Amino acid sequence: MQVRKVVIPVAGWGTRSLPATKNLPKEILPVFRKPAIQYIVEEAIASGLSDVVFVNQQNKRIIEDHFDHNLSLEQYLERTGKTALLEEVRRVAEMANVIVVRQKEQRGLGHAVACAREVIKDEPFAVMVGDDLMFHRDPGIHQLLDVFHNEHMPVVGVMEVPRDKVSRYGIIDAEEYAPGLYRIRGVLEKPSADTAPSRLAIVGRYVLTPEVFSHLEAASPDASGEIQLTDALAGLARQNRLLAVKLYGQRFDIGDWVDYLAANIYFALQDDELHDDLSARLRDFLPPVR
Numbered sequence: 001m002q003v004r005k006v007v008i009p010v011a012g013w014g015t016r017s018l019p020a021t022k023n024l025p026k027e028i029l030p031v032f033r034k035p036a037i038q039y040i041v042e043e044a045i046a047s048g049l050s051d052v053v054f055v056n057q058q059n060k061r062i063i064e065d066h067f068d069h070n071l072s073l074e075q076y077l078e079r080t081g082k083t084a085l086l087e088e089v090r091r092v093a094e095m096a097n098v099i100v101v102r103q104k105e106q107r108g109l110g111h112a113v114a115c116a117r118e119v120i121k122d123e124p125f126a127v128m129v130g131d132d133l134m135f136h137r138d139p140g141i142h143q144l145l146d147v148f149h150n151e152h153m154p155v156v157g158v159m160e161v162p163r164d165k166v167s168r169y170g171i172i173d174a175e176e177y178a179p180g181l182y183r184i185r186g187v188l189e190k191p192s193a194d195t196a197p198s199r200l201a202i203v204g205r206y207v208l209t210p211e212v213f214s215h216l217e218a219a220s221p222d223a224s225g226e227i228q229l230t231d232a233l234a235g236l237a238r239q240n241r242l243l244a245v246k247l248y249g250q251r252f253d254i255g256d257w258v259d260y261l262a263a264n265i266y267f268a269l270q271d272d273e274l275h276d277d278l279s280a281r282l283r284d285f286l287p288p289v290r
């Protein structure tokens, strides 16, 4: 069955990026010329997904506004003959069908996904976490959709992380049945380095089937009152209903300042007009290599 919908939870407070995110959603922080969330939506569209379901809250409405027309701005750009910019802002407004559902309390990633249940109904769907930007000529979520269409099973995207970072992620216990493809036996949310079953971390890309909703309903809140998506994934794994695929590409966690700044530089350096000047400025800051 064709996957058309992607759920993008965006209701979180972005505490890692305060004070920048006091009144500005972290998804709107620019990464070079575009808000971070635009890269996520572009990855979804480039992968053949058409319906974007934002799970949002009342204080972050400018996220969905970014994917709508701004008529006053468009009129101004038209009047002043700024045709290229006009086309660009219109393209953003028209790139996706946007559906917004509200997460009225911030009770975790699993709770956010469950909020989309009425919109998803009985179709398979993708989930993309707004913090994780990914770049490869084969877009990250497309790599998962390929596996889903061949195997007809829920699938998560994983990447190998260093031992000192495993405690930031959901970590899978899995058997590799083909290069880069895994059958998941179990999954642990943010384990310590000593208890982690592997260094394969779930990186914010999922293709799921509606069966996940009954697992979410059955999941109990964790110590901080949150419903973890990982608990529902563990339920699927117990029924041998969960695969993982190792993703290729560059990944930036924009809630992490090093990754956020690196993402800006990565994109700016790909711009022919900026490349030389920016490289020269960066060399000014960095001490010479001895």
Ligand code: G1P
Residues within 6 Å of the ligand: 109, 129, 131, 132, 168, 169, 170, 171, 189, 190, 201, 202, 203, 204, 228, 229, 230
């Ligand atoms: C969430 C998931 C975690 C996953 C991570 C990927 O954690 O709970 O399993 O590895 O996203 O970004 P969060 O970053 O919301 O704490």
